[in-house]
């Protein structure tokens with residue numbers, strides 16, 4: 553089945569000594585008042601950077617940061633990232649402002665071992681999101697080797713992800729992407745059983761493609777978050793004012809039937825934390841059963857559900873978790889989500905977390921280091937799992953003819 557890395561070289565396979573390596577990273581870290589609030593993506597990029605340094609490459613790093621509209625959006629400058637990288641690498645990181653010029657050539661010629669280049673936010677140039685060949689040609693003009701280690705951006709056909717490797721001969725992936733793909737493949741190829749998918753989050757519609765893909769692979773689904781209410785309503789329960797996708801009720805109904813027809817497990821909440829509005833933490837309380845009063849909405853799974861889900865998760869050998877069980881950003885509604893993280897922490901099997909908010913929830917729970925893998929690529933990990941081809945990976949694959 554999924555052999556996601558077939559035909560793709562890794563940095564280990566590339567000749568990099570003395571060569572200029574254009575290294576596309578995902579250094580898109582969250583900033584609060586100009587300070588990096590979570591440096592996971594920077595630290596996750598270090599192994600490939602260090603490998604290239606140790607092997608004597610001249611490194612030009614490149615990343616996007618946020619969604620700048622123009623170059624004048626200085627709040628999206630890579631400057632804080634350059635500073636942090638230079639601390640972590642004990643090296644000088646030179647920020648190159650002029651993304652679309654090859655004036656960098658002279659600098660590269662005299663680059664010292666303890667110096668690296670970082671291009672300014674690649675999205676300052678409109679050519680990036682347009683997959684501009686012109687922009688790619690400038691970069692290719694001074695690069696010998698192309699390495700993509702930006703998993704979180706590999707589902708986008710942008711110039712630094714797609715147009716550039718399209719015209720480069722020597723190309724491959726870094727260690728971060730290699731690990732991501734191997735981890736995600738472990739959810740698709742001969743997973744250890746029992747295998748449960750824990751799905752939550754805001755919408756059923758966001759997750760349909762993943763549900764479809766996993767339906768024939770997993771042994772069961774554990775459903776929480778707002779999407780649980782669409783399922784509960786489809787089964788005829790009272791869900792009050794809870795977030796329900798009316799146009800997905802039929803799908804949910806069929807889904808229940810298809811899961812049952814395959815003799816698979818489907819766990820839905822048996823009780824809830826409810827309140828009168830998401831901003832109202834004072835009137836929050838727990839229901840006795842799965843029904844919700846007309847004037848209330850569900851914001852988290854309840855204690856009986858936590859118990860049942862934890863028991864099921866303790867017994868699983870493989871777990872894929874995407875989507876929080878409740879509005880975990882509010883402390884009062886975070887218990888269910890954090891309990892899932894705890895149950896996974898107590899399980900010694902293969903536990904993989906995908907999705908941007910889910911990764912944040914795993915971090916906030918304090919159990920992040922107990923997971924087998926937390927994907928750094930929110931959307932990219934879901935797209936890969938559901939079977940979509942990622943443009944940033946496909947362009948690096950040598951076509952194998954039979």
Ligand code: ADP
Pocket residue numbers: 752753754755758776777778779795850851852874875876877878879880881906907908909910911930
């Ligand atoms: P991910 O980014 O991991 O794929 P999603 O984006 O699908 O996850 O879902 C995350 C969001 O779902 C969170 O912002 C959370 O507040 C919201 N959410 C979870 N449960 C509920 C609920 N019962 N009602 C409203 N929103 C919810």
Ligand code: MG
Pocket residue numbers: 907908909
């Ligand atoms: Mg999200």
